[in-house]
Amino acid sequence: MSNPEILEKAKRIFEDFLLKQGSRKTPERFAVLEELYALPEDEHMDVEGLFLNMRNSGSTISRATIYNTLDLLVESGLAVKHQFKDKVALYEQALAYKHHDHHVCNQCRKIREFSDPKIKEIKELIGKEFDSAITSHSLVLYGDCTIEKCENLPETA
Template sequence: MATPALQETINEVKEIFREYLKNNGHRQTPERFMVLEEVYKSDGHFDADDMFFKMKDTGYRVSRATVYNTLDLLVECGLVQRHQFRQNQSYYERAYAYRQHDHIICDECGAIMEFCDPRIFEIQSLIQRLHDFDISGHSLHFYGKCNNPDTCDRKPDLKLKEPRKE
């Protein structure tokens, strides 16, 4: 069950998505809104197949193509952010009402760690002023090896893993 704050965010993003679909001539299908809701109930990073199988396991009747196409629409309208962490596969995370953050990715185990440093925002603001440029966003990824023996004692899988919650 979604918390009241999460439910409020879900209602807001549904309205934004509804307007986006309407203004861009796309159909407003229940399946698209189911994908949107699942994205905002999810924490962390996921790929399209993760989302498809999660929805299928939960009992949703949605096709893989609908999940992929809906994720593309959600990226276009700014509700979801797409990342490629040194791989050909895209990973997604929610973007609305979600604090700005950057990523540290372990090359050994594939863990993705998020961090937020206000100095990065200050640098972005300075670059904006110096170059008279309106920056709409940024993406910063650091790669290396984490020092967690519980996760880094194995080779990386084909897909990245979220860090373990302890």
């Protein structure tokens, strides 16, 4: 569920970003921001999902506007874009973002988020080894679903 304080902060940041870029502050852009920030914090959504959610709510927004707005949200630091294996790009909120890594099931495609302090230790060790201040990382683990009767597995013929 959406946190109203985070949403209001995101709107202010986006408005400032658009002003600095010399871009228009359109209601459609802010509607995309609101739709993304209405998702649970750990949910990842693609353009088609956002489009369908917005259309089902009565919006007449185009896919192109959603694509373009998501690019602006990523550029402004308000969204994070992920590309998992053969999946389409997925987006998640960035404002209340706590760094995490991902596990993606090869079979059912379920995405699970996790954090492990050992990864931070590895980053620090690698940073020392290469005399580098590691500023970010991305870790995606892929595995095969072993959950019996997994609800996310595709139907087999």
